Amino acid sequence: MDELSVIDFSFEPTGDPFVDTGGLVLENLIRRFPDKSLFQLIEFATDIYIDKWKQKLHSVFHTNSKLLNPSTKGKHRANTLNYFEKLISKQKTVDSIHGFCKICGREDLLYQNSREFFPLSGSGAFVNFHHGHEEGTYLCNLCTIKLYFLPLGVLQIGGNVSVLQIQTKFTQNFVKKNIIETNFDRISKNTSNGILKSEYKNPKNALFHFAGEIIRMARDENASETLQLFHFTNFGATPFCDIYTLPSPVFRFLNKVLNYQPRLWYYFVNRYYRIKNATWDWESGHWLQSKKKELQPIEEDEYRNNPNLIYERLLAGKSILKQILHLHREHFKQHKDPFPLDIAIYYVKEVLQMDNQQIQIIKRIGDAVFELAQKEHNFKKYLVLLEGASRSYQLRGALLKIIKERYKNGEKEPLIRLQDYVEYLFPDGQSWGEVRDLMLIYLYERLHDADVAETEIPEDIAPVEEEANETF
Ligand SMILES: [Zn+2]
Known part of the structure; x- marks a missing residue:
């Protein structure tokens, strides 16, 4: 035998x-x-x-x-x-x-x-x-x-165990170092008494933490992969499995932000945890909670398992541009340092697949709106026009109005040519809402740089339900 x-x-x-x-x-x-x-x-x-x-x-x-x-x-x-x-x-x-x-x-x-x-x-x-x-x-x-x-390669997250699908050497190295070798080190030191436990209980947040570690260990700007976390139990009569997928465009986006703007990224993500009875302090960039009749900062380990809107939207394939815009707007209102454009640009390039030409056209329109508003000493009028566009035809109408105003002002070059409009500004398969949000993000940056008065910006416009897949 x-x-x-x-x-x-x-x-x-x-x-x-x-x-x-x-x-x-x-x-x-x-x-x-x-x-x-x-x-x-x-x-x-x-x-x-x-x-x-x-x-x-x-x-x-x-x-x-x-x-x-x-x-x-x-x-x-x-x-x-x-x-x-x-x-x-x-x-x-x-x-x-x-x-x-x-x-x-x-x-x-x-x-x-x-x-x-x-x-x-x-x-x-x-x-x-x-x-x-x-x-x-x-x-x-x-x-x-x-x-x-x-069992020596799984990690307990909350009440269930999890495995990360191994597809590339990046994930493989992560699982080896953070789960398997940790287990054997603990076993040799006699400190292991069961399946390795993660400090996370929330599998979605854990997956983003793993992605961050994989990116840190990979040290490779071009690293790209789809992460899949199987959160399961094989227990008796109640076997169960949830699969969480972090798609490769999101991985590439994280690779960019974590390599070039890690502090900014975590500041942004922290802002969007859901924490009961807590307020976000724009001044310190911390969550505050009333303890002993005094507002005190909450440490990250107290909320790391709370739901996080950014992580949830990224996993669900939903846009986070609105949340990025919100931060740009608030930084302007609160007279804080401008929130850099980097996160928005990495996001639209890697996840929304906008190309440079489209981004340049959006910026060019943003510049034109800024110049018109400056000339008329009326920023509010144009911000209301763009922020208030909750339907694609309203944004279309706003752009036409801007084109007309420029023409009346005697500008020689048209703001946008038909070909750019059709092929680059609103290509097939992209949502018009994202074009508007990026335009506003850019506009707020210019407002911030020009030190425009805070009173010039309109009241928060209540979030509106946009037509799901409406394109131009
Ligand atoms: Zn076999």
């Missing part, structure tokens, strides 16, 4: 988050203990699970697994090792078949897997879950063994 050894493993990602994370743990263990056999590594993991973690693994492995089954108390270690010994020597079992592995596609002897060691994979009782009404998911011995190392 062939003995499977550590050299038989391929650690190329398969696309299955559970198998790949388990594989990454196994790869790390092989490097750590080059002299141990595969069986000894399985023994090593089993000892951690039983002796150090006291079998607190119910969110990853099923209660009825060989490792946790309450009815086989005292035999958990022996039963588990016996099962994997069979897999290592590729012995046929009652439920093994010959075929192609569902995860890696290799043709080999396959073993029936269920929720016992393969989270959320269905169970024999629900045959409609599996292909061709099979009684489980059939995997090769390599994939099945990788799954056994999964």
Whole structure:
């Protein structure tokens, strides 16, 4: 009988988050203990699970697994090792078949897997879950063994555990350093007593924190990838999974802001946490709460798990330009330093895919509006015109009015030519509202630079529901 050894493993990602994370743990263990056999590594993991973690693994492995089954108390270690010994020597079992592995596609002897060691994979009782009404998911011995190392690569976030899908070396390095190696360091220091816990309880905020760490570790301006966080539990009768996706344009945008304007970015994000009975202090850039009859700043660790509007909108594919505009406006009103344009520009380029030409046209119109307003000593009139445009035809009307005014003033060059208008200002597939918001952001910057009186700006216009996908 062939003995499977550590050299038989391929650690190329398969696309299955559970198998790949388990594989990454196994790869790390092989490097750590080059002299141990595969069986000894399985023994090593089993000892951690039983002796150090006291079998607190119910969110990853099923209660009825060989490792946790309450009815086989005292035999958990022996039963588990016996099962994997069979897999290592590729012995046929009652439920093994010959075929192609569902995860890696290799043709080999396959073993029936269920929720016992393969989270959320269905169970024999629900045959409609599996292909061709099979009684489980059939995997090769390599994939099945990788799954056994999964608990050492997951992170607990709130009540559930999570894995990050490993697609590039950037995520791989992050998971290795922040989860797997942290686990082994703690185990060697005897300070590990269960699955590693994150300081985050809110998976959305955690995902942005992970993205920040991945970007910091990557030190690569061109790094780009889609992050996927599986927040799940394989627990008993209530298995569950939420998948959070941070798309690659958002990742590239974060890469830019965190490399060039990290303080500004966190200031902006902090402003949009939802915190009960707290007020944002524009002066200090902190949240304040009344404590002992005095307003005192709240520390970030007190609110890091609160919902954050910016993170939520970015994950939902909704624009954050309105929130950026709000900050520009407030900085102007509060006589603070101007809020730099960088975040808006990175955002429209990376996420909204505006090209330079479009941005230049928007700026050119902004300049023209500024000059007209200055000439007429009436900024309010033009700001009301643009801020008040809550429908695309209103913005169109506002632009026409500006074009007319310029013509009446004897300007030789038209503000915008038809081709620019159609091809660049309002290209297909983009929302007109974003064009207006960027124009206003730019206009507020000019107002700020020219030290225009605060009384010139209109009262806050109540947020209006815009037509969802209306284009020009
Ligand atoms: Zn396989």
